[in-house]
Amino acid sequence: MLKLVTTFVVLILLIGCQVQTEQTNSKLPDEMASIDxxxxxxxxxxxxxxxxxxxxxxxxxxxxxxxxxxxxxxxxxxxxxxxxxxxxxxxxxxxxxxxxxxxxxxxxxxxxxxxxxxxxxxxxxxxxTHQVLVQQKPSANNTLEEDDVIRNQLDLAGKTVYVQENSAYVTRLQSLANEIGDSIHVVEIPDYEVEQLIALVANGEIPYTVCDYNLAKINLNFFDNIDVETAISFPQxxxxxxxxxxxxxxxxxxxxxxxxxxxxxxxxxxxxxxxxxxxxxxxNSSFHSIKGGRVSAYDAIIKEESEKYNFDWRLIAALIYQESRFLPEVESWAGAIGLMQLMPQTAESFGVEKITSPQQNIQGGLKFLIWLDKRFRDRISDPEERLKFVLASYNVGPGHVEDAMRLAKKNNKNPNIWEDNVDYYLLNKSKPSFYNDPVVKYGYCRGEEPFHYVTDILERYTHYKNVITD
Incomplete structure (x- = not known):
């Protein structure tokens, strides 16, 4: 990393990376979308x-x-x-x-x-908040003295400060250089977020960065060898x-x-x-997406089994969180057990011998999902759309979902589209006027639970995809 950062310094100094007036962003589109x-x-x-x-x-x-x-x-x-x-x-x-x-x-x-x-x-x-200089403070792990810590903004003259590319910190350092009447070498680092630059300071790979004070104070919890007490701006x-x-x-x-x-x-x-x-x-937890990148203690098993059956493991993790909060021995009021909350008869039908075994429970749950997917495949060709029907069926059973599809068709809605079509009839299947309809075969259903179940899992799945790339 130090070699990479040094390369940035050389390149930027070669092209005269001294403080300059802020440039208008040339990549901004010529025409602006009209959406209100x-x-x-x-x-x-x-x-x-x-x-x-x-x-x-x-x-x-x-x-x-x-x-x-x-x-x-x-x-x-x-x-x-x-x-x-x-x-x-x-x-x-x-x-x-x-x-x-x-x-x-x-x-x-x-x-x-x-x-x-x-x-x-x-x-x-x-x-x-206001902007502050992030620098190392003297410790047993470095050779810094108290006098090396910058307290006066004038002492930034001739120093090199690394900041996030196109950030407001660039502008502030440019203004500060004008105020002190000297140069500050500003190195804009692409693809690095503020906290990553703070980590580089803490590790001694770069000397200085700039950060908002409220975020800087939080990072004192992460790194006990940084100093964030030197302000370089007024409140902003x-x-x-x-x-x-x-x-x-x-x-x-x-x-x-x-x-x-x-x-x-x-x-x-x-x-x-x-x-x-x-x-x-x-x-420092391994279950923090930034520090450890793990969702649960069972990520390795979830990944292994999901790959066998061609599922995105992050989807299965989102479902397991919804079902059990990753507790392998939890049992619901209805008798469902384990990470994927299998009913004993369902577990038996899919070859699960030990229902509280994380690996066997996940295997059984995945086989059940595949069985449900096959049940809807002929009617719903779009895999993303079909997934919503599969998830609802995993929660409440395919019979109730198919009842909702029949109600949708009867009322001139699309029986193969979930949102604002089938989900509405499943949501209302607890009302007599819905579950007593002649097309309904499986009667009453507390439809609010599967309605929210689908939304919650897909929303969580999106969050997992946003922050977990593998």
Missing amino acids: LDDIVKRGKIRVVTDYNSTNYFVYKGRPLGYQLELLQALSNTLGLKLEIVVSNDVEKNFESLLKGDVDLIATNLTVTRNRSHHVTFTEPHCI KIGWAVRPNSGDLRDVVDNWLINFKKTNQYKRIYRKYFINKRSTHLV
Whole structure:
């Protein structure tokens, strides 16, 4: 890594990487998409890009978490819209995606700057912070003295500072260089997020980076050899961004943020991610998607068995989380047992001898999924659409799902489409007017459970795909 970073320094210094005025981003699209709140409401979902780090968005023990994620979930619930998360740590790419209309909102810790305001419209800030220098402090593992720690911004003259490419930290360092009347060598690192650069400082691979203070304080829990007490900016607004022609969306988000920040829910979320110290156990846990990349203790088995049957292991992990929270001996009130919550008769029919064995239980669950998939294959050719029927059947049985398909067909809905068609009739199958219909063969069903079961698993599966690549 040190060799890679050194290469960046040489290349950039060769082309004169001294402080310069901030350039207009040449990659921004010439034409801006025209999408506002009415279009988003008709679509039924709001598409948002956020960044992947240990604060904004991550997975811990199979559960999606993060400051930005929890804010976005609260916003989408208020708007009555589904939330579609896209993950990207590339600032430039995020602005491009917004203006092209691929996403409706950038929900990261965007510093509000005048130059950025020429291209996007910022929302009400969700927090206020300031930028700080991240550097090593003297310890037994380095040769630094107290006098080596920069406390005066004037001492940054001639120093090399590594920052995320196209970030607001670049602009701030350029302004600071003008203020101190000397040069600061700014190295913009592509494909590296702020926390990764902090780790490089902690490991001694680069000397300095810049970070927002609230995020810097969190990283003190991760690295006890960094210093974050030298401010390099005044307090700054941190907000989200929408397209300049998305005025209605901006107004709604602004009003929501103004009111939401006054609630105990917002205070709890902010304390959770920026004030309360998270234990070293959580930070260094192998079950943290950033630090260890594991969803559960059974990832190896899930991967092995899923590969045998041509399933994405992250889908199976999402299902197992829903069923058992990865507890192999848990038993439901109905008698379902194990990681994939197999009923004893189902386990027996698929050759499971020891139902609490994680491997055998997963094998039985996968065989059951394949059996269900074959049952719907002739009617529903699209694998992604068919998966919704298979998941609902895994939860409540295929008979009730087929009842809902017959009800949909009778009422001139598409019996082979899940959303806003079959799911509606399964959801309402607890009502006498639905389960007493002559086309219904399997009677009453508490349809709310399979309705949410499908949504929850697919949503969790998307989160796993966002942060776990293999």
